[in-house]
Amino acid sequence: MVESALLPAPELEAERAFLAEAHAALARMHGDVLVREVPVIGGEDNDERFTNEANTRAHQQRVLALVDLPDVPLFFGLLDYEPGTIEGIDRIHIGRRHVHDGSGVPLVVDWRARVSVPFYRATAGDRQHVVLRRRYGFSDAAELTGFEDEPLVGAGPSDQADAFLRAEIERPRTGPMRDIVATIQPEQDDLVRAPLHPSVCVQGAPGTGKTAVGLHRVAYLLYTERERLSRGGVVIVGPNRSFLSYIRKVLPALGEVDVRQITIDELITEPATASDEPDVARLKSDARMAVVLRRALWSYVGTPTDGILYSKGSQRFRVHDYEVGDIVAALRESTRYAPGRNALAQRIAHAVLVLMEQRGDSPDDRVQNAVARSKPVKAMLDAVWPRVVAEQVLHRLFSDADFLAQSAGDEFTADERTALLWCKPARSWKSAKWSAADTVLLDELDDLIERRTGSLGHLVLDEAQDLSAMQLRALGRRCRTGSVTVLGDLAQATTPWAAGSWDRVLGHLEKADAVVAELDRGFRVPDQIIDFAAKLLPQIAPTLGVPRGVRTVADALTIVQTDERSFTDTLVASCRAALAGEGSVALVAADDQISPLRDALVAAGLQPALLGAAEDAMDTARLVCVPATLAKGLEFDAVVVAEPAQIVAAEPRGLQRLYVVLTRAVSWLQIVHAAPLPTALNSPDTITRSVDAQ
Numbered sequence: 001m002v003e004s005a006l007l008p009a010p011e012l013e014a015e016r017a018f019l020a021e022a023h024a025a026l027a028r029m030h031g032d033v034l035v036r037e038v039p040v041i042g043g044e045d046n047d048e049r050f051t052n053e054a055n056t057r058a059h060q061q062r063v064l065a066l067v068d069l070p071d072v073p074l075f076f077g078l079l080d081y082e083p084g085t086i087e088g089i090d091r092i093h094i095g096r097r098h099v100h101d102g103s104g105v106p107l108v109v110d111w112r113a114r115v116s117v118p119f120y121r122a123t124a125g126d127r128q129h130v131v132l133r134r135r136y137g138f139s140d141a142a143e144l145t146g147f148e149d150e151p152l153v154g155a156g157p158s159d160q161a162d163a164f165l166r167a168e169i170e171r172p173r174t175g176p177m178r179d180i181v182a183t184i185q186p187e188q189d190d191l192v193r194a195p196l197h198p199s200v201c202v203q204g205a206p207g208t209g210k211t212a213v214g215l216h217r218v219a220y221l222l223y224t225e226r227e228r229l230s231r232g233g234v235v236i237v238g239p240n241r242s243f244l245s246y247i248r249k250v251l252p253a254l255g256e257v258d259v260r261q262i263t264i265d266e267l268i269t270e271p272a273t274a275s276d277e278p279d280v281a282r283l284k285s286d287a288r289m290a291v292v293l294r295r296a297l298w299s300y301v302g303t304p305t306d307g308i309l310y311s312k313g314s315q316r317f318r319v320h321d322y323e324v325g326d327i328v329a330a331l332r333e334s335t336r337y338a339p340g341r342n343a344l345a346q347r348i349a350h351a352v353l354v355l356m357e358q359r360g361d362s363p364d365d366r367v368q369n370a371v372a373r374s375k376p377v378k379a380m381l382d383a384v385w386p387r388v389v390a391e392q393v394l395h396r397l398f399s400d401a402d403f404l405a406q407s408a409g410d411e412f413t414a415d416e417r418t419a420l421l422w423c424k425p426a427r428s429w430k431s432a433k434w435s436a437a438d439t440v441l442l443d444e445l446d447d448l449i450e451r452r453t454g455s456l457g458h459l460v461l462d463e464a465q466d467l468s469a470m471q472l473r474a475l476g477r478r479c480r481t482g483s484v485t486v487l488g489d490l491a492q493a494t495t496p497w498a499a500g501s502w503d504r505v506l507g508h509l510e511k512a513d514a515v516v517a518e519l520d521r522g523f524r525v526p527d528q529i530i531d532f533a534a535k536l537l538p539q540i541a542p543t544l545g546v547p548r549g550v551r552t553v554a555d556a557l558t559i560v561q562t563d564e565r566s567f568t569d570t571l572v573a574s575c576r577a578a579l580a581g582e583g584s585v586a587l588v589a590a591d592d593q594i595s596p597l598r599d600a601l602v603a604a605g606l607q608p609a610l611l612g613a614a615e616d617a618m619d620t621a622r623l624v625c626v627p628a629t630l631a632k633g634l635e636f637d638a639v640v641v642a643e644p645a646q647i648v649a650a651e652p653r654g655l656q657r658l659y660v661v662l663t664r665a666v667s668w669l670q671i672v673h674a675a676p677l678p679t680a681l682n683s684p685d686t687i688t689r690s691v692d693a694q
C-alpha cells in the first residue's frame with residue numbers, strides 16, 4: 001500500500017472528503033429509516049397480525065443494516081470505466097453496501113452489484129471496459145491511510161493484486177474473523193456468485209477460504225434473491241459455538257443481520273440427556289438406521305383379522321377384513337404414518353357409504369365423518385394402525401432384542417445389534433434418556449410419522465465433512481425445496497461417523513444435482529507449514545491432492561524437541577516468543593492437557609483465555625488456549641502446538657485432528673514435543689529445523 005506521505009496530497013484529501021460525505025449520507029439514510037413509520041393494518045386476525053409483525057421486523061432489520069460500524073470502512077475499491085460504459089457515471093466507489101446521496105445518486109456501490117464484478121475480474125488482458133482499479137488502505141479504526149492505483153490500459157501483467165492480498169492476509173488478527181470482500185479471488189468469486197440453484201459443494205484444503213466463500217455467498221444470495229429467501233430464511237450450521245462466535249461478525253459487516261448461525265444440535269435436536277460410546281454413536285449415525293427405523297415404524301401396522309360391522313338404526317353395514325386389508329396395503333405404499341391412519345378411517349367410512357348408497361340412501365360428507373369417528377372404526381384403527389410417537393418406537397427398538405432383530409433384517413450384524421441395545425433400558429419411553437445420536441433418529445421417525453413442513457430458503461453447512469448420514473438426512477429434510485452450500489475438507493474429517501465422500505454427503509442431503517468444486521490455493525497457511533502438514537495426507541486422505549500455498553514466510557515453522565522435565569517451561573517460552581510478534585496467539589494441545597498447560601501459563605504471568613470456557617475467548621485475550629477438538633475452522637497469527645503424539649493418541653481419528661491443528665497458523669507455527677513425532681512427520685526430510693531442549 002502506498003502510504004499517505006507518498007501520495008499526491010490533494011487526491012488523498014479528496015478521497016477523505018468523499019469518505020466523509022459517504023458517512024454523512026449513510027447517517028442520513030439511517031435517520032430516514034429510523035423515523036419512517038411502519039405501516040400498521042387494523043384488525044386482529046392472523047393474517048393481519050402476521051403482516052404487521054413482518055413489517056416491523058423488516059423495518060428493524062433495515063435500521064440495523066444501515067448502522068455505520070465504526071471499524072468497517074465504507075468502501076474499499078474504485079473502478080474508472082471507459083466513458084459511456086455506464087450511463088452518467090464513469091467512476092464508482094465499491095463498498096460493503098449501497099450508499100446514496102439525498103437525491104438518490106449512488107456514492108458507494110454494493111460489491112454484489114453487477115457493475116462491481118470487474119473489480120474482482122478485470123485484468124489487463126480482459127479489461128471489461130475498466131481503465132483503472134484503485135484499492136484503498138485503512139487503519140484499524142477505518143481511517144483512510146492511502147490507496148494504490150492499477151491502470152489497466154496499456155499495462156502489462158501486474159503483481160499488485162498479489163501484494164495487496166498478501167498484506168490483507170497478514171494483517172494481524174484481533175478478535176473474530178473479518179470479511180474478505182476487498183480481495184475475493186476469481187475462483188472464490190465464481191462460487192460466491194453462483195446461482196441459488198443448483199446447490200454448491202466446495203472441497204478445499206485448510207485455509208482456502210471455504211468459510212469466507214460461504215459467508216460471502218450468503219450475502220450475495222440475499223442481495224440477488226432476497227424475497228425468495230426471506231420466505232424460508234437462511235441458516236448457517238457450524239460445528240460448535242466457539243466457531244460460530246468466531247464468524248459472527250462477517251455477515252453484519254456486510255450489512256446482513258438476519259441470518260441464523262447455529263450448531264447442528266441446536267437445529268435438529270432436543271438437548272441430549274445421555275451419551276453414547278463412539279462405536280455406538282457411529283452405528284446410530286449410519287444410513288442403515290434409516291432403513292431400520294422405517295421397518296420398525298411400519299411394523300406397527302398390522303393385517304386385519306376381522307371386518308367392521310357398522311350399525312345405523314336397524315341397518316347393518318359390513319366391510320370385510322380382506323377389504324380393509326386392501327386399503328391398508330395401498331396406504332402403506334403411498335402415505336406417511338399419521339396421515340395414513342387418518343386416511344384409513346376415511347376410506348373405511350367411504351366403503352360404508354358405498355354400501356349405504358347401494359341400499360338407496362344418499363349420505364353426505366357429514367355421515368362419512370361420523371362413520372370415520374365411530375367406535376368400530378376407531379377400534380379397527382387401534383388394532384391395525386395404532387397411534388405411535390417417535391420415542392415409543394425408538395425405546396422399543398433399543399430395549400427389545402427381537403424387535404430390533406426383526407426391524408434390522410440384514411442391515412446390522414448380531415454384534416452390531418447387541419451394541420445398539422441399551423444395557424439398562426428405561427421402564428417406559430416417557431422416562432427414557434436420549435443421546436445426541438438418538439435425537440437425530442427421533443427426528444427421522446418424526447418425519448416418517450408426519451412430514452416436516454416448510455423448507456429453508458438456503459442452508460450453509462460448514463465443516464460438512466464431519467456430519468453423519470443421519471444428520472445430513474435431517475438437514476436435507478429442513479431444506480427440501482431450498483438450496484444448500486456444503487463446505488468442507490475430507491482430510492479434516494475427525495468424527496467416527498463422517499459420511500466419507502461428497503457424493504455420499506450430497507446423496508444423504510438429497511441434493512445429488514449439486515455442483516462440486518474444489519479450492520486448492522491455501523491463503524491462510526505459509527508454504528512451509530502446508531508442506532509439513534501435507535505429509536499426513538497419504539495416511540488420512542490418500543485421494544486428495546496437496547494444497548498449493550500462496551506465500552512463504554521466513555521462519556514460519558519451528559520444531560522444538562525437549563524432554564519431559566523442561567516441556568512446560570519450553571512451551572511457556574514458545575508462547576512468550578509468539579506474543580513478541582503482532583496479532584493473535586494460540587496454544588493448542590490435546591483436550592486433557594490444555595487446562596494444566598493454561599495453569600502453567602498463568603503461573604508464568606501470562607494471561608491466556610481458555611476457548612470453550614468462554615465463547616468469545618478470542619475477542620478478549622491475545623493468547624488463547626485451545627483444546628485440539630475446538631481448533632477446527634479457527635486461525636491465529638501464531639500457533640504453538642504441544643505434543644502432537646498426544647493429540648493423535650486422544651481419539652480414533654487423531655491424525656486427522658493433528659492435520660487440522662497444524663494448519664491453523666497464518667504466519668508462525670512452533671511445535672513443541674518430548675514424545676516422538678508421529679512417524680509421517682518424523683522422517684528426516686520432513687523436519688525443516690530441529691532445536692534441542694531449550
Ligand SMILES: Nc1ncnc2c1ncn2[C@@H]1O[C@H](COP(=O)(O)OP(=O)(O)OP(=O)(O)O)[C@@H](O)[C@H]1O
Binds near residue numbers: 178180185206213
Ligand atoms: N480472498 C481472500 N482474501 C483475503 N484473505 C482471504 C481470502 N481467502 C481466504 N482468506 C483468508 O484465509 C483465511 C482462511 O479462510 P477460511 O477460514 O475461510 O478457510 P477455510 O477453507 O474455511 O479453512 P479451514 O478448512 O481451515 O476451516 C482467513 O483468514 C481468510 O480471511
